[in-house]
Ligand SMILES: [Fe+2]
């Protein structure tokens with residue numbers, strides 16, 4: 001009989017050091033294995049029988065289980081099934097002698113994550129344990145990432161809505177930036193995490209405007225030098241707002257540097273070329289495009305083809321020319337068949353394979 005999964009102790013109780021449960025009916029071997037694990041700075045619990053091990057497993061959280069196959073009372077296969085019934089994810093390493101190699105192979109088929117053939121050296125043991133813990137951590141992080149990313153998107157969009165409610169002209173500007181930026185990130189073959197960073201960076205790029213006074217933010221006319229300097233502070237303020245946790249560092253860097261220029265004449269840090277984070281170089285082009293194609297208090301929107309033309313004109317000075325070329329592919333893909341002013345919508349992301357097969361057009365200003 002297997003225990004209910006709901007009965008497992010809460011994961012939030014996870015201690016800092018990985019916890020390992022060892023079960024073996026040979027006291028000498030159990031002691032040796034425990035010593036090796038402690039030398040690896042792991043927190044070790046031992047059990048002389050599968051039943052004793054299950055009692056411990058029901059009460060505490062473990063990151064790894066190391067078990068013998070041949071044990072009286074309950075063999076390793078039955079024990080593995082009990083563990084899997086309680087926790088389908090926890091890695092289980094099976095230690096066995098040559099004579100029971102078939103058993104070990106069967107255990108691997110039944111969901112064991114690794115195998116140690118006795119007698120094993122300390123180095124073999126450490127490698128197997130380290131690999132199992134690392135694989136489990138990667139799986140755990142990937143799962144967390146998948147679970148948390150939609151929440152992060154939701155929170156970022158809620159913040160964005162708060163800015164947009166105040167600065168009426170921007171409409172869905174921030175969402176548009178996130179979508180466009182992610183499309184370019186996909187074309188560059190960036191990882192899922194990097195794409196998410198750029199998308200959320202796009203959503204949040206202007207979050208610092210929340211601290212800019214209405215008389216400046218909503219001023220219909222040209223800003224004075226002093227007002228412009230005040231407006232520029234939104235990049236720095238936004239980065240401080242976003243930098244709430246070290247996991248937000250890369251997003252905060254996009255927010256801070258989205259007004260840097262490729263030639264080094266931007267703000268706040270006058271970074272140039274590749275000193276500017278890639279995500280910020282991507283988002284700054286989407287920002288300019290979106291700003292030009294939406295009505296603002298101080299000027300009317302211009303058609304998309306004119307906006308792309310303007311971006312091309314500033315390729316190499318304001319914008320990274322290599323990224324401008326990627327946006328040109330998007331512009332071509334989104335261009336309506338008949339001249340019109342269709343908004344850039346979150347349509348299908350440009351297929352990276354198709355993008356790779358279509359060499360980007362050189363912009364007139366490319367070096
Ligand atoms: Fe901005």
Ligand SMILES: [Fe+2]
Nearest residue numbers: 173205206287
């Ligand atoms: Fe913006």
